Amino acid sequence: MPLNELARSIPIPPEKDSMLGRLMALLVNQGIFVQSEAGYQLTPASELLQTEGSNMGANVRLVTDAEVLKIWGRLSEVLKESGERSLFEKVFDGKKLWEFAKEKPEYGKLFDEAMANQSNSVMRGLIASYPHIFDGLNNLVDVGGGTGTAVKFIAEAFPRLRCTVFDLPHVIAKVLKSESFDVAGGDMFEMIPPADAIFLKNVLHDWNDEDCVRILKRCKEAIESNNNGGKVIVVDIIIGFESNDPKATETSLLFDIAMMGLFGSKERNKQEWHDIIIRAGYSDYKICPVQLGVYSVIELYP
Numbered sequence: 001m002p003l004n005e006l007a008r009s010i011p012i013p014p015e016k017d018s019m020l021g022r023l024m025a026l027l028v029n030q031g032i033f034v035q036s037e038a039g040y041q042l043t044p045a046s047e048l049l050q051t052e053g054s055n056m057g058a059n060v061r062l063v064t065d066a067e068v069l070k071i072w073g074r075l076s077e078v079l080k081e082s083g084e085r086s087l088f089e090k091v092f093d094g095k096k097l098w099e100f101a102k103e104k105p106e107y108g109k110l111f112d113e114a115m116a117n118q119s120n121s122v123m124r125g126l127i128a129s130y131p132h133i134f135d136g137l138n139n140l141v142d143v144g145g146g147t148g149t150a151v152k153f154i155a156e157a158f159p160r161l162r163c164t165v166f167d168l169p170h171v172i173a174k175v176l177k178s179e180s181f182d183v184a185g186g187d188m189f190e191m192i193p194p195a196d197a198i199f200l201k202n203v204l205h206d207w208n209d210e211d212c213v214r215i216l217k218r219c220k221e222a223i224e225s226n227n228n229g230g231k232v233i234v235v236d237i238i239i240g241f242e243s244n245d246p247k248a249t250e251t252s253l254l255f256d257i258a259m260m261g262l263f264g265s266k267e268r269n270k271q272e273w274h275d276i277i278i279r280a281g282y283s284d285y286k287i288c289p290v291q292l293g294v295y296s297v298i299e300l301y302p
């Protein structure tokens with residue numbers, strides 16, 4: 001699309017065309033578009049932002065949300081003070097991100113949408129490359145399952161496996177009811193519904209070690225009360241375990257700092273995962289031979 005066509009379709013007034021052209025020059029330089037005689041064209045990066053297909057647009061809007069972005073200007077203040085308070089809590093008067101997302105439905109919706117987009121690509125990869133992880137299971141609870149994207153993938157691929165999406169009640173209220181899976185609202189620090197398997201994707205990195213140990217203990221109780229062997233399946237980053245791609249390492253390190261600011265939590269290396277798993281009382285665990293971009297899969301056995 002040539003510049004003037006692009007400008008009219010956004011739309012912006014003609015006197016701003018040259019400003020748009022300058023922005024586009026930078027975006028071409030950054031690999032977001034390519035420029036040819038016919039005009040600007042998409043690259044694999046901007047294809048990810050199209051409404052159709054992968055659509056990671058919400059993820060970009062989430063990390064660039066103007067209100068939340070302002071926390072980073074105060075990182076040095078939090079570094080200098082003692083105590084456990086996260087940067088997010090400091091800037092938003094003691095509020096955790098979950099309360100903020102509940103009070104600001106627009107932000108909450110964006111958060112859920114971004115998580116769903118991420119689940120879309122990671123679950124496709126997991127089911128295609130490591131389906132045996134679901135072998136022999138009759139039921140599974142996706143704890144902190146958001147609006148149910150992961151559960152939809154699992155239920156579709158394994159119709160005999162009964163899945164439940166479990167999250168905070170106000171998040172569960174947004175899940176469209178379906179015949180193919182169940183929903184349950186609650187607090188994972190209190191009680192998790194019994195199941196053969198507990199699925200925890202992108203959840204533990206939101207919490208400090210003490211909280212992770214509490215969550216993992218509730219998961220263990222949920223499996224044990226079901227009396228059927230069972231396991232916990234964790235999908236999260238293991239720092240130092242990414243592929244050899246320097247971009248993957250960069251992504252994990254950026255995520256680690258994002259967790260530091262947003263939740264006062266972290267991405268964990270192998271030893272740190274070992275420590276919380278053993279502290280929560282699990283007898284054994286296995287890092288599965290599958291890598292989904294920056295994400296690893298760990299199975300925990302009670």
Ligand SMILES: Nc1ncnc2c1ncn2[C@@H]1O[C@H](CSCC[C@H]([NH3+])C(=O)O)[C@@H](O)[C@H]1O
Binds near residue numbers: 116145146187188
């Ligand atoms: N106390 C809690 N009990 C249950 N879910 C929670 C709690 N606190 C936060 N969450 C949820 O944890 C999720 C973390 S985001 C990860 C969502 C999803 N597993 C995915 O991978 O896409 C959010 O959906 C939160 O609403």
